[in-house]
Amino acid sequence: MTTTNVAIESIATEPEVEPSQAPVLSVRGLTKRFADVLAADNLSLDFYRGEVHAILGENGAGKSTLVKMLYGFYQNDEGEIILDGEPVDFRSPADARDRGIGMVFQNFTLIPALTVLENIALVAETGGFRLDFSGISKRITELSARYGLEVNPKAYVRDLSIGEQQRVEILKALATHPSILILDEPTSVLAPHEVAALLDIIRKLRDDGFAVILITHKLGEVFACANRVSVLRRGALTGGGMLVDFDQRSLLALMLGEHAATEEDPETSGARNLLDNGFALQNVTFKADDGRVTLRAIDIEVACGEIVGIAAVSGNGQASLAEALLGTGEILEGKVVIGGEDVTRRSVSARLGLGLSIIPEDPIRDGSVPDMTVRENISIDGGRGGLKSWVLRPAEVVRRALVASERSPFPLPVLTRRLGSLSGGNIQRVVLARELNEHCTHLVAYYPTRGLDLTSTRAVRRRLLDFKDKGRAILLISEDLDELRALCDRIVVLHEGEVKGTFGRDDIDLMEIGRLMTGGHG
Amino acid sequence: MAAFRISSTWTQAPLIERILPTAVSFGRFTLVLVGGMVIFALILLIDGHNGFEALRSMYDNSIASEFGRQEILVKLIPFGLCAAATAIPARAGLINVGGEGQFYMGAWAATWVILFSGAPTALLLPLAFVAGAAGGGAWAGITALLRIKGNVNEAISSLLLNFVAIQVVNYFVYGPWRDPEGPAWPYTSIFPSAAELPVIYGSRVTAGLFIVLAVFVAMFLVFKFTRVGFRTRVVGGNAEAAERSGISVGKYLFWSLAIGGAVAGLAGMAEVTGIQGRLRSGISIQYGYIGFLASWLGGHSAWGICLAALLFGAISVGGDSLQIGAGLPASSVNILMSLILFGVLASRRNIWKVGG
Numbered sequence: 001m002t003t004t005n006v007a008i009e010s011i012a013t014e015p016e017v018e019p020s021q022a023p024v025l026s027v028r029g030l031t032k033r034f035a036d037v038l039a040a041d042n043l044s045l046d047f048y049r050g051e052v053h054a055i056l057g058e059n060g061a062g063k064s065t066l067v068k069m070l071y072g073f074y075q076n077d078e079g080e081i082i083l084d085g086e087p088v089d090f091r092s093p094a095d096a097r098d099r100g101i102g103m104v105f106q107n108f109t110l111i112p113a114l115t116v117l118e119n120i121a122l123v124a125e126t127g128g129f130r131l132d133f134s135g136i137s138k139r140i141t142e143l144s145a146r147y148g149l150e151v152n153p154k155a156y157v158r159d160l161s162i163g164e165q166q167r168v169e170i171l172k173a174l175a176t177h178p179s180i181l182i183l184d185e186p187t188s189v190l191a192p193h194e195v196a197a198l199l200d201i202i203r204k205l206r207d208d209g210f211a212v213i214l215i216t217h218k219l220g221e222v223f224a225c226a227n228r229v230s231v232l233r234r235g236a237l238t239g240g241g242m243l244v245d246f247d248q249r250s251l252l253a254l255m256l257g258e259h260a261a262t263e264e265d266p267e268t269s270g271a272r273n274l275l276d277n278g279f280a281l282q283n284v285t286f287k288a289d290d291g292r293v294t295l296r297a298i299d300i301e302v303a304c305g306e307i308v309g310i311a312a313v314s315g316n317g318q319a320s321l322a323e324a325l326l327g328t329g330e331i332l333e334g335k336v337v338i339g340g341e342d343v344t345r346r347s348v349s350a351r352l353g354l355g356l357s358i359i360p361e362d363p364i365r366d367g368s369v370p371d372m373t374v375r376e377n378i379s380i381d382g383g384r385g386g387l388k389s390w391v392l393r394p395a396e397v398v399r400r401a402l403v404a405s406e407r408s409p410f411p412l413p414v415l416t417r418r419l420g421s422l423s424g425g426n427i428q429r430v431v432l433a434r435e436l437n438e439h440c441t442h443l444v445a446y447y448p449t450r451g452l453d454l455t456s457t458r459a460v461r462r463r464l465l466d467f468k469d470k471g472r473a474i475l476l477i478s479e480d481l482d483e484l485r486a487l488c489d490r491i492v493v494l495h496e497g498e499v500k501g502t503f504g505r506d507d508i509d510l511m512e513i514g515r516l517m518t519g520g521h522g
Numbered sequence: 523m524a525a526f527r528i529s530s531t532w533t534q535a536p537l538i539e540r541i542l543p544t545a546v547s548f549g550r551f552t553l554v555l556v557g558g559m560v561i562f563a564l565i566l567l568i569d570g571h572n573g574f575e576a577l578r579s580m581y582d583n584s585i586a587s588e589f590g591r592q593e594i595l596v597k598l599i600p601f602g603l604c605a606a607a608t609a610i611p612a613r614a615g616l617i618n619v620g621g622e623g624q625f626y627m628g629a630w631a632a633t634w635v636i637l638f639s640g641a642p643t644a645l646l647l648p649l650a651f652v653a654g655a656a657g658g659g660a661w662a663g664i665t666a667l668l669r670i671k672g673n674v675n676e677a678i679s680s681l682l683l684n685f686v687a688i689q690v691v692n693y694f695v696y697g698p699w700r701d702p703e704g705p706a707w708p709y710t711s712i713f714p715s716a717a718e719l720p721v722i723y724g725s726r727v728t729a730g731l732f733i734v735l736a737v738f739v740a741m742f743l744v745f746k747f748t749r750v751g752f753r754t755r756v757v758g759g760n761a762e763a764a765e766r767s768g769i770s771v772g773k774y775l776f777w778s779l780a781i782g783g784a785v786a787g788l789a790g791m792a793e794v795t796g797i798q799g800r801l802r803s804g805i806s807i808q809y810g811y812i813g814f815l816a817s818w819l820g821g822h823s824a825w826g827i828c829l830a831a832l833l834f835g836a837i838s839v840g841g842d843s844l845q846i847g848a849g850l851p852a853s854s855v856n857i858l859m860s861l862i863l864f865g866v867l868a869s870r871r872n873i874w875k876v877g878g
Contacts, residue, residue, distance in 0.1 A: 326766060328765060328766065347768070347770075348765065348766065348767075348768045349768030349769070349770075351768075352767070352768045358766065360766060365762060366760075366763055366766055367763050367766065368760065368763060369756055369759030369763055370760070371759045372755065372756070372759055376752075380763065380764075380767050381767055387749050387752070389749065390748055391747060391748060391749070392747050392751065392752045393747070394746075394747075
């Protein structure tokens with residue numbers, strides 16, 4: 001019912017190190033305002049060595065604001081931060097780093113054109129003129145071995161997978177010899193097996209005496225590795241304490257409020273209303289923009305009134321399914337069929353005109369224009385719902401935005417705001433609202449609930465099921481196996497660009513799917 | 523309490539975010555302008571001139587005098603058109619530094635029509651107009667094709683093509699097109715009177731003013747009220763998102779650059795038919811580059827670049843007076859223009875970023 005993951009549940013352990021008596025870091029009455037928004041409201045918390053302290057809350061609850069103050073990224077308006085018993089005033093992240101606070105950001109801060117070693121050297125260098133690469137390299141090897149952070153120091157960051165990049169981020173944070181490590185939504189970018197590995201690392205860090213601060217909105221992670229939990233809602237602390245004093249329900253109630261917590265996940269009504277044909281990839285071999293062949297002889301058919309799920313570890317060709325259907329990249333062999341028409345040689349706009357809608361892998365990078373307002377972004381739609389006339393009437397843009405806002409599964413940000421001024425979660429919501437429109441009959445959704453809070457996640461799932469009931473064809477690519485199991489009629493497993501297995505709704509076996517996803521091992 | 527304040531962001535943009543950007547950019551602009559002038563005056567002081575006196579003389583001889591105001595409008599033609607030549611591709615995310623070369627090729631093509639095509643007299647001006655646009659547009663088209671087909675950076679190729687264009691014009695005016703009857707200057711023969719751009723009644727400002735104003739109005743209307751303009755902005759804002767929403771990004775890149783080049787070509791045509799009456803070597807006094815600066819100063823918007831081009835016009839006209847009055851080279855005002863541009867580029871930072 002939540003985004004809890006099987007892999008996570010099975011490996012929860014008790015801490016081996018007793019927390020020391022005095023907190024290493026405390027905040028008292030911490031308050032931060034942005035314009036007229038109170039992002040952190042009188043927060044008082046304690047953090048201890050040898051503990052994982054989870055900060056739990058929905059998007060916009062103020063979790064990131066809190067840790068950005070701890071890391072000197074923002075300055076608090078009121079209250080104080082006490083480190084090792086003395087009040088501190090961080091003017092910048094460099095101050096915080098000097099005092100032993102390390103942070104792993106949600107959006108990676110690595111430089112793709114440099115190697116792992118060089119990236120780490122950027123923060124770890126000791127100030128001399130000559131960079132001590134061999135010393136840093138030694139430290140990387142040491143840390144890698146100790147915490148299972150396997151990564152090749154000579155590899156270029158641009159060649160690394162997301163999971164590896166995150167390990168580099170952690171190494172980078174550790175290279176500055178911190179005693180407190182902040183992880184901001186570390187699992188939001190990871191595939192299931194990578195999540196399990198990360199949680200392992202977090203537990204090792206905890207057992208080694210680090211004070212780990214884990215920002216998350218996933219209950220499963222909290223139960224898998226935290227000792228202490230604090231719940232934020234709308235900038236304020238709604239509760240907290242030792243984790244053993246809480247269960248899922250009580251945490252949910254603190255996170256969402258009593259009413260929302262009792263709401264169940266959506267289920268399909270079973271009513272069908274079939275439209276025309278669905279869509280299909282027939283024996284498709286596909287070359288991506290970067291020249292790699294990412295799909296080999298793929299056959300996937302999505303009928304109307306059906307949700308087909310794709311289970312795959314990130315980078316195994318699932319992104320190319322969306323590309324092949326949309327018409328970017330090159331089809332080397334095979335046919336793409338949408339609504340009964342062969343569109344293999346047709347343009348992107350012709351395909352969108354058939355009612356195709358794509359929720360991109362990265363909605364911010366591939367689906368939004370930061371310099372335009374929310375409502376202008378909603379009008380960027382080349383498909384059936386697109387602008388018809390060559391004249392752009394401002395009233396039409398406003399109307400379309402209002403319609404989208406009304407039909408959106410969740411509240412949208414203020415329509416006149418510049419998109420670039422919004423948080424990542426809000427940009428994602430705008431793109432989702434645009435793509436999940438009434439003209440969409442063939443939907444490819446790439447992990448639409450990634451990083452969304454529980455309320456929005458449920459709303460998106462409800463919308464997908466509603467689409468299915470209306471007879472639309474949906475291909476759901478997700479890294480959350482529980483989500484696939486909850487929503488899909490069939491699950492297709494992809495590994496290295498090939499279909500490795502297909503599971504009907506009644507014989508979904510998550511362990512077997514997990515085995516096929518990783519190439520048949522383990 | 524806190525809950526209410528947070529949820530209010532869903533219904534209404536914070537007042538500060540709605541009013542502040544305009545106020546800030548206006549205040550910032552004024553600050554940059556005044557700051558630039560003060561530093562300019564100080565530089566002149568170091569050189570032993572009375573800098574503030576020089577600024578005063580610039581003002582007296584440009585904005586404050588009837589003659590100066592007319593001269594500013596004369597300058598608005600090349601400055602404004604070359605600014606639009608940068609601004610239009612900029613809306614599609616392209617950096618066109620090639621206004622200078624496109625200006626030269628527009629002038630070249632217009633000259634060909636007027637002197638060598640044998641077109642009927644009555645059609646000379648309209649055909650020169652078309653040729654000017656086509657010449658500049660085709661020159662920018664080279665840059666556009668290199669960018670689209672070969673992924674060559676357009677800023678670099680357009681800049682380098684400037685030097686080629688200047689040499690192309692030099693070749694013709696030193697060689698085959700040189701006036702056979704005139705002295706040995708690199709000039710073509712003088713244009714027939716039918717190919718002279720008419721002057722607005724009672725002034726020294728040519729009909730080129732109507733061209734530049736029409737371009738500004740068209741820019742405003744197209745980017746604000748048409749689907750093509752909207753899509754161009756989408757391409758400029760995020761080409762990947764544009765491609766994925768079915769917009770042919772390549773076409774938009776090509777045409778925005780080609781149209782930008784055509785506008786610069788019109789500036790070249792207006793220069794040979796309105797001011798010089800012939801094609802000659804060195805026909806542009808850095809117009810393409812000044813237009814580039816004006817476009818960035820004006821934020822690539824129609825009204826912004828109009829104001830910026832007027833401002834640079836005033837500085838340029840005022841600069842001519844420095845030569846006569848203060849004994850300074852006219853080009854010393856380039857320092858002022860550069861200071862202003864530097865200030866604008868350096869202050870282009872979003873300090874109102876709201877996180878959370």
